[in-house]
Amino acid sequence: MKIHLLLLFVTLSLSSNGQKRIDVRFPMEGHFREAIISIPSQVAPTGGYPLVFMLHGTAQNGQEFYENSGWKELGESENFITVFPTALEWCYTDDGMEENNRRWVCAGVTDHPCSGVPQDYVNDINFLKKLIQIISDSISVNSSMIFASGFSNGSQMIHKLAIDAGDVFAACAGSGAFLARGDSTTPLKRIPVWMMEGTLDEKIIKDPFTSIPYGEDSSIIYLKNHINRMLGCQGLTQDFKKTETAITKTYDFSQDQPGENSQLYRFTIAKGMYHVYPNGNNYPFEAAKIFWEFFKNSVLVDANPIAPSKTSFSFDVFPNPLKGPLHIRLNKSASHLNWTLKDAFGKTLTFGEAHQTKELIIEHTESLQGICILVILTEYGRFAQKIQMLPK
Numbered sequence: 001m002k003i004h005l006l007l008l009f010v011t012l013s014l015s016s017n018g019q020k021r022i023d024v025r026f027p028m029e030g031h032f033r034e035a036i037i038s039i040p041s042q043v044a045p046t047g048g049y050p051l052v053f054m055l056h057g058t059a060q061n062g063q064e065f066y067e068n069s070g071w072k073e074l075g076e077s078e079n080f081i082t083v084f085p086t087a088l089e090w091c092y093t094d095d096g097m098e099e100n101n102r103r104w105v106c107a108g109v110t111d112h113p114c115s116g117v118p119q120d121y122v123n124d125i126n127f128l129k130k131l132i133q134i135i136s137d138s139i140s141v142n143s144s145m146i147f148a149s150g151f152s153n154g155s156q157m158i159h160k161l162a163i164d165a166g167d168v169f170a171a172c173a174g175s176g177a178f179l180a181r182g183d184s185t186t187p188l189k190r191i192p193v194w195m196m197e198g199t200l201d202e203k204i205i206k207d208p209f210t211s212i213p214y215g216e217d218s219s220i221i222y223l224k225n226h227i228n229r230m231l232g233c234q235g236l237t238q239d240f241k242k243t244e245t246a247i248t249k250t251y252d253f254s255q256d257q258p259g260e261n262s263q264l265y266r267f268t269i270a271k272g273m274y275h276v277y278p279n280g281n282n283y284p285f286e287a288a289k290i291f292w293e294f295f296k297n298s299v300l301v302d303a304n305p306i307a308p309s310k311t312s313f314s315f316d317v318f319p320n321p322l323k324g325p326l327h328i329r330l331n332k333s334a335s336h337l338n339w340t341l342k343d344a345f346g347k348t349l350t351f352g353e354a355h356q357t358k359e360l361i362i363e364h365t366e367s368l369q370g371i372c373i374l375v376i377l378t379e380y381g382r383f384a385q386k387i388q389m390l391p392k
Helices: 062-068 071-078 124-138 153-164 218-222 224-234 287-298
Strands: 009-014 020-028 031-039 049-055 081-086 089-094 097-102 141-151 171-175 193-198 241-244 248-253 265-270 315-318 326-343 348-362 370-378 381-389
Touching (some): 020 124, 031 062, 031 071, 031 124, 049 062, 049 071, 062 081, 071 081, 081 124, 124 141, 124 153, 141 287, 153 171, 153 224, 171 287, 193 224, 218 224, 218 265, 224 248
Parallel strands (some): 049 141, 141 171, 193 265
Antiparallel strands (some): 009 020, 020 031, 089 097, 241 248, 248 265, 326 348, 326 370
């Protein structure tokens, strides 16, 4: 098997059932990055292998979840590739204490920097995309079935993927941590997300509580700030449909906010579960199996395309970051164009339309600050771009 990437170091091994394990190590952004890739023994299905990434938590690594998550075994039986990357080590503050541990670079790290010289953070989304490229260069991959699951800080990271990488990942699901505040914005392309939490997760419980309330719908009241943050990003109302088992309550949020084209956000509270990624041994069910069914069902629904893949339409926004008027230049004339400028939580700030144009200027943006999303709708499709608004 040949991987078409310069300076890529590969170790290949074969399990007893014929499943291939490939350990890759390659330089990127001044660091050596590592991952384990597990390829099933069966030939690729029609359309190529699906891919599932499993992102570890703080201070962990890809090897731990290769061994204990259940994903590689499920990949063999269901015929999909599993990928277990390892994060780099960063300094961050936790409860006022500075710590150095492996963590994914999302707002769970960047919102809590250590004192001293600022760290030169890497882009972990680009790292995961590079792994997709490495695999796709040599193996048939189904580009519409690329998914990510994560635990703890890895769950924060899959939420970031849902915000910033919906162009690549079709759905995400995690356990043990919500979307971090600093990553909260309108996604460039919304995808379905499932978040799971345990009532005994010590990482999320705050004094004077010793467990997350479970009776009635008390858990979503206790966790409302975390849940509502994601609902805003997904363009959803707080209406839900609930299903229950003996040990879980699952809430499906799927109702569009006015004018939004949302995607599902699912939240499950698991009774008596600690801060773990459930694998059938540390809790009575296996997250990999139920998340895989969720992933398969998610590709049947794509209600929020950013743009048809066959179009060559694009646009440039400048300056970005900006102060003052926003200039937009299209690469081809649009007969009719609707534009909307939204804040990080999906609230419409201003909107307008134009006809037979290749250039557009949005005035009166001087008072806006932070991350905004420009959404453009033309005969070519729906497009969006993130913009950084600088204070005047």
